[in-house]
Amino acid sequence: MTIVGPVLGRLFKAVLTLLAIAILNFFLIHAAPGDPAAVLAGEAGAADEQMIADLRAQFGLDQPFYIQLGTYVGNVLTLDLGYSFRQGAPVLDLILDRLPATLILTLTAFGISLTLGIMLGVAASARVGKPADSLLTGFALIFYATPLYWAALMAVLVFSVQLGWLPGFGYETVGADYTGLQRVGDILSHLVLPALTLGLFFMAVYMRMTRASMLEVAQQDFVKTARAKGLSPSVIRRRHILRNALLPVVTLAGLQAGQLIGGAVLTETVFAWPGIGRLMFESLAARDYNTILGVFLVSAAMVILFNIVTDIVYGLIDPRIRHTA
Amino acid sequence: MTNPVLSIEHLSIKLPDGADRQFAVDDCSYTLDKGEILCVVGESGSGKSMTANALMGLLPEGVSVGAGRAVFEGKNILRQTEAESQDLRGAKIAMIFQEPMTALNPLMRIGDQISEVFEAHKRHTPSERRKRALDLVREVDLPDPEKIIRAYPFQLSGGQRQRAMIAMALALEPQILIADEPTTALDVTTQAQILKLILDLRKKRDMAVIFITHDFGVVAEIADKVLVMRYGKIVERGTTDAVLKTPQHDYTKHLLAAIPSGLVPQNAEVQNSPALEIKALNKVFRTGGGFMKPHREVRAIDNISLSIAKGEVLGLVGESGSGKSTLGRAVVRLVTPDSGQILVGGSDMAALSETELRRARYKVQMVFQDPYASLNPRHKILRALTDGPIAKAVPKEQARARAHELMEIVGLGADAVDRFPHEFSGGQRQRIGIARALAMDPDLIIADEAVSALDVSIQAQVLDLLRDLRSKLNLSILFITHDLRVAAQLCDRIAVMQKGKLVEIGPVSDVFLNPQDDYTKRLLAAVPGGGWGLAEAALT
Amino acid sequence: QTDGGRLDVVIQPEPPGLMLGLVQNGPTQMVAGQLYEGLLRYNSDLEPQPSLAKSWEIAEDGMTYTFHLNEGVTWHDGEPFTSADVLFTTEFLKDSHARFRASFSHVESIETPDDLTVVIHMKEPYGPFINAFETGSMPIVPKHIYEGTDYATNPMNATPIGTGPFKFKEWVKGSYIHLVKNDDYYLDGLPHLDEVYYRVVPDAAARAVAFETGEVDVLPGGAVENWDVKRLTEMEDVCSTSAGWEFFAPHAWMWLNNREGPTADKRFRQAVMFGLDREFVKDVVWNGFGTVPTGPVSTKTNFYSDDVPMYPHDPEKAKALLADMGYDGTPVRLLPLPYGETWQRWAEAVKQNLGEVGIVVEIESADVAGWNEKTANWDYDMAFTYLYQYGDPALGVSRNYTMSQIKKGSPWNNVEGYENPELDKKWDAAAVEPDLAKRAALYNEIQKEIVEDVPVAWLLEIEFPTIYRCNVKNLITTGVGLNNGLRDAWIEE
Amino acid sequence: MSFWKRFARNRGAVFGLVLLLAVIIIALIAPMIYPRGPWPMVQRPFLAPYAVDGLPLGTDTLGRNVAAGLVYGAQVSLLVGLISTVMALLIGVPLGAVAGFYGGWLDEGAMRFTEFFQTIPNFALAIVLVAILEPSLTSITLSIAIVSWPPVARLVRAEVMSVSKREYVDAARLAGLSNLRILVGQVLPNTVSPIIVMASLMVATAILLESSLSFLGLGDPNIMSWGYQIGAARTVIRSAWWLSFFPGLAIVLTVLALNLIGEGLNDALNPHLSRKGRT
Ligand SMILES: Nc1ncnc2c1ncn2[C@@H]1O[C@H](COP(=O)(O)OP(=O)(O)OP(=O)(O)O)[C@@H](O)[C@H]1O
Ligand SMILES: Nc1ncnc2c1ncn2[C@@H]1O[C@H](COP(=O)(O)OP(=O)(O)OP(=O)(O)O)[C@@H](O)[C@H]1O
Ligand SMILES: [Mg+2]
C-alpha cells in the first residue's frame, strides 16, 4: 500500500523528465546544421531546389519552429514517436525492431560484467596484498584503460579472422533460417565478442569497486562480531561482508547500466550489430530528426527504468529501505 | 584462589613500528575464576581492549602477541591455529562490544544472527536453532521475542541491540564472557538495565566475566575484582572494595580523585536578571518522505519555558534523544524553532533576520560535544580563534593578541595557535573549543556535552576551567549533559528533559536530593556507583 | 551455366528506402535496380540495350522517340505491365526525381497508342535524351499501386513491386535485405540466382573482414577502403574489376569558391592546380585506381577532349602565380567529403601539398548533413565533391558550370559560382545540336576554355573496383554495373 | 609531509606518476623532436617500425611519421583531458556545492537538472553535441565537459552535505561568518580530496572519450590525436598493425597512469580521517 503512492510519484517525475528531454533534444538536434531533406536529396547525387522544397514540405519542415515543436510534444504525449520520412516507417516500429538486439547485447554485457566483476572483486579482496590480487587488479586496470573500440577491433582480428572461432559481426547467420534452440545458439555465438568487449570495461569498474567495498566493509564492527562468533572466514566474507559491500556496487551499476547504451554505439558499429545505438548514429548523420529523438527518448526511458530497478534491488538487499516502521 | 578458568601469564602484545609505544600490553599476568566478574579499568589507550582481543584471537593486523601465555582448559590459547580459535570463539569464550549500533550486521535479521552461532559450531538442526534463538531472546528480556527475531538491527534501540549481542554471546553457554565497554554508548537508564542483566546471567550460568570499562561507577556496581591498567601495564589489582577504598598506586588515586563525586553543592541563591529567557518554545522535526519512505515526526522541543540568570550555570540533563541538543541549538538558532521566543539580552533570537542574527550571535556562543569534529582540520588554531572576532570587526592585530591570551587562559600556551587541530589531544581540543567561544566575548555559553568525550582526569580539568571562567567573567552557561554526576558538580540549577518536555527544574540540591518527577527519580537511581548517599554526608 | 544459389552483397550505407521512384540515392539504386527496370539498359560503351523496351526508333530529326515494349511482362504481384504504367511513371517521377525532370523538360508530349507502344514527342532535338532511360534515371513504377494515392506515404513503399528479375522478400533493418528470384520473369532462363542478400555492415574494416571470412561474396565499389583492396584482391579465388561505372563516370574535384576570398582569383585557382600532386594521391590514397583528369569531362564520357591546358605538379609555378597575385597567406577553409577514411586522407594530402606552396589550409569537419548545408549555401572556400556524368556532358557536366545553374540551396549545380556567359551559350547550343560532329567541336572548345579558367580543381576520375569471388560469373554486364547486374549473374559450381 | 610519504608508499601510484610525467614531457618537447609537426609525408607509406632509420614506429597510410603523430597526439589527449575536466569541475563544483549547502528548492532544482543530464546516455549525448557544434578541438572539449560534470555535482553535493553537518561549520556560523564565506572557506576546502581523486579519473575518461569520438570520425581534422590515428588505421589494421597498435598502447598507458595516480591520491588523501585518533 505504501509502495503504490511513491511509485506513482516516481513515474510522474519520470514522465516529466522524459518530456523535458524530448524538448531539449528537439532544440539540440534542430540546432545541427543541415536537415533531412537536404541529406536525402544530397544522397541522390542530383537534386534541385524544387525537390528539396518538396521534401521539406513533406517532412513538415516548412512549418514554423514552434509548431513543429508543439506537434512533436503533442505526439510524444500520446506515445507517438512520429514518422521517419527517411526510412518510410513509424519511428516506434523502427526502434522496436532494433531494441531487442540492443537489449540482448547490453543486458548480456551488463550481466557478464557484473557477475564477473563481483566475483573477481571478491577473489581479489580475499587475497589482498598477495600476487593474485595485484594480478587481478592489474588486469582490471588495463581493461579499464583500453579503448572499447580498440579492444573490439583486436578481438575481431584474433578470434574471428585469425582463429575463426566466432563470427566477427552481425546478429545472426543471415538466411540460415534457424529456429528454436539452434537460433538461440546462433545468436549466442554472434553475441560473444560484442558482449565481451562491451562488458570488459564495466567488469573492470565493478571489480575495482567490489574489491574496495569489500575491504572497507571488512573493517566494520559487525565483521568483528561475526569473527567473535567463531564463523569461518569464507562464511564471513560471503554472508556478512559481501552483502554489505554490494550496496555501493548496485548503486554504481544502476547508474552505469544506462550508460551501456551509449557505449553500445561503438560496439554496434564495429560489430555491425543492428541495435538502436547504431540507429541513433546513422539517423544523426541523416538528420532523421524523429528517429534520433525517438532513440534518445527510448534510451532515456530505459535509464529511468534501470534506476527504478536499481532502487528495487537495493531495497531487496537493504532492509532499512524495504521496511520502514 | 582455587582452579582459575583462565590464567594469563606474562602477556605482551607488540604494536607495529611507528605506533605510540612498543607494547600495547606489557608483561601482564592475572587469573580469572569461575563465576567471577573481573573489571579492567584504565584510560583510553591503556591496552584494555587489546588484552581481550588477544584472548579471542582477534588482534588487528600488525598487532601480535609478543610473549606470554593464556591458559584455558589446560591449553595456551594464544598459540593456536586459526581453526582452533574459531572453535573456541563463541563456544567457550564469547565477547560483546562497545558500539551496539555498528556491531550487528545491518542486513541480517536478529534471529539469523543468533542462530548463526549454532551453525558456526555445527550444533542443532536449523529448526532447533531457531527455537533456541527465540529462547535466548526471551532470556535477555527482549520485548515481543517472536517479532524481534524477525527484526533487523535498525529496528531496535541501542539497548535492545546490546541485549541481542548478549544473547548471541550466551548462545553456546561460554565459560567466559568478555564485555568490552558494553554500556559506554548507552544512556544511564539503559546502562543500568544491561548491567543488571549481566549480573543476573552470571548468577544463573555461573560464568566468568571480564568487564572492560573506564567508568568507576560501573566498577562499583558489578565488579568482584578490579584490575587497573596504564600504558599497557597493570598498576593495581585487588578486590573491588580494596581498590576503590584504599588505592595503593598514585595513578589509581588520581583516577578516583578525578571522578565527579556525588556531592551536591548547597543552594546558591541567584537573583541576577536573566541572560536568557525561553518562552513556550516548540520544535517538531519532520523527516523522510520520498521513495518507499513514510514520514516521521519527532517532537524534539515540546512547549518549553525556562530562564538563565547572569552568572548562573543551568544544567540540562535527560537521556539520549530527549531534546537537549535541539534546545541548545535552538538558542543560537542553528535550529529554527516552530514557535515561541528566545530572548537573549532582550532580542528574540527566533525572529531575527539573517544579518541581525549574525550580530546577535556574538553574545551567545557554543562549545561543542565532539572535540574532533568541531575544529576545521585544515585551519590553524589561530584562524579558528580569530575568524569570528574579525567578522565582528575587531581589528586583526587585536584579535590575534586576544587569541594568544585565551590560549594561555585555557592552559595551552600562546604558541599553540600556530598548530593544526590534529596536533592536539581530545582534551586540548575541547579547551580550544572553549577558547573559541570566549574569543567572541559572549554573555552566554551553551556547552553541549562539552566533557562527555573526555577521560575522567581530563574531564576534571575542563570542569575546573569552566568554573574558573564563570567566576572570573560572570558568564552564564547552559550546560547540557547526560552525566548527572558532572551536572551535580558544576551547576547551580538543573533542568530535566524527557521526550522534548521539561519535567523538572530547580536548584541542584532540590532536584538531586528531593526529586519530584518520576522520571527524574528513575534517572537518578540508574546512575551506577551506588546512589547519592555521599551527598547526604555532605549536608551534615 | 548453372542456375540457383545465393549471393551475398555488401550494401553501404543502408538505403533509406527501396521505392526507386521516390528515392534515388546510391544504395537504393543498387538494391532496387534488381526490383525495378527502366525501358533501356546501357552497355559499357554506353550504347542502349533492350530492357522493358525490346526495340525503339528515333526519328531522323530527333523529335520523336518510339518504344516497343516486351510482351507478357507482369508486375511482381501478377498485374500486367503496359504502356499506361510508363505514362504514369512520367507523371510520378516529375515530383520526386530531379534528373528525370531535367531531361523530360525537353519533352512536348507522350502518347500510348496501344498497350505495348510509347511515343515521346520532343520540344527540340536533345542529344543525350536516349541516355535517360536506365533504371536509375527512369524506373518504371506500377500505376495500379500508386495511382490516386499520396506517393510518399503509400504503405506499399515498404514492399516494393517492380518488374525486375528479383522480388522483395524481407528487410531486417540494420541487418540485411533479402531478395528472391522472380519466377515469372519475362526473359526465359533469367535470373539464375535463387536469392540475394544485401548485407548492412557499417564499418569499413568489418566489411573487409566479412569478405575475408566468406560471409559475403561481393564488395561493390567503395565498400572497403582502397588500402584493403590490394590485400583482398591478392586472396585466392578473388577477382576484381573496375568495369560497371562507365555510365556514372564519377568525377571528383574541389569546388573553389569563385565569389570571394583568395579562390576568387584565377591565378590562385591555377596555383592550386599546380600545387596539387594528383598522381601521388592516385597512387597512394587510391592505391593506383583511377585516372588524373584533364578537365571537366571524364575520359569515359562521350565528347572527352585532351586538347586543353595541362596542370602537372609544379610547386614553383604555383608559388610564382601566388606571388604574382600577391597572396597574403589568408587561410582557406577546406571542406572534405565525409565519406570515410580515403576522403579524409585525401584532404590531408591536399592540405600538405598546398601548404608546401604556401597556401594555408584549415580543414573543416562536417558530416553529410553539414557538408550539404555548407556547400549548398556556398559557405566554403574549397570543398571536395564528386559527381556522376551519366554518359553525356549535357546530362552530368554542364550543370556544374553554367550560370543558369547557380542556385543556392542545392549542392549539385554550379556551386562554385563560375560565371562565363560566352561559355554558357556554347553549353546550351551543344545540348540541342543534332549533328554529332558539331556537338563534339563545341565541347572541345568548351573544355579548352574552361580548363584555362579552373572554376574547380579537378582531382580524379574515380574508379571503384568491385571485388568478388571468381566463381561469380557475369556479375557486371552493363555500364551501371551492379545496379542491374544480377539479372545475368550466376555462380559456378 | 606525510602526504608524499603516503603517496610514495603506493608503488603503482609512483609508477603512474612517472609515466604521466613522461607523457607530459614528451608532449611539451614535441616541437623540438619533430619541428615540422606530425603531418608531413616523410617517406613511403606503410613502412614497418625500424624499416628505415629515423622512423622508429614506421609510417602511416600517407607516409607520415607515426612517432611524430604519437608525440603530438600526447599534446591533444592531455589538453582535451585537462581542459574538459577543469570545465566539468567549473560546472559541477559550484552546482553541487550550492545544492548541498543551501538545500531546499535550490537543491531540488539542481539535482533534477543533474539527473536530467544523467538520464541521457553520456556517449550518445557527446556524439550529438559534437555533431551539432561541428567537430573541432573546442567543441569536443566542451562536449566532454558537458557530459562529465553530473557525477562531480553529485559527489560535491554529498560531500558538502556531510561536511556542513560537522560542528566546525556550526562554529563558523556562530562566529558570524556569512554563508558564502563558510561555504568557500570552511566547507569546500574539506571536500577537495575526493574531488581531486575524481578529477584524476575524469582526465582519464576524457582521453578515452576524445579517442572514441575521433574513432567515429568526430575528431578535429586539423589535429593529430591518438584516437584519430587508430580510427584512420583501423581499415589497414590487417596489413599495418603498428598504425593502430602504438596509439592504442599510448592511450592505455596514459589512462592507466592516471588511474594509478588516482588510486594513490585516494590512499594518500583519505587515510580514514574519521578513525584516526579514536581507536
Ligand atoms: N590497529 C591498531 N594498530 C596499531 N595500534 C593500535 C591498534 N589498535 C590499538 N592500537 C594501540 O594499542 C594501544 C592499546 O589500545 P586499546 O584499544 O587496547 O586501548 P583501550 O584501553 O581499549 O582504550 P579505549 O578505552 O579507548 O578503548 C593504544 O596505544 C592504541 O593506540
Ligand atoms: N535535524 C534533525 N532532523 C530530524 N530529527 C532530529 C534532528 N535533530 C534531532 N532530531 C530528533 O530530535 C530528537 C531530539 O534530539 P536531540 O539531539 O536534541 O537529543 P539529545 O537530548 O541531545 O540526545 P543525545 O543525548 O543523544 O545527544 C531525537 O529523537 C532526534 O532523533
Ligand atoms: Mg577499547
Ligand SMILES: [Mg+2]
Ligand atoms: Mg545531544
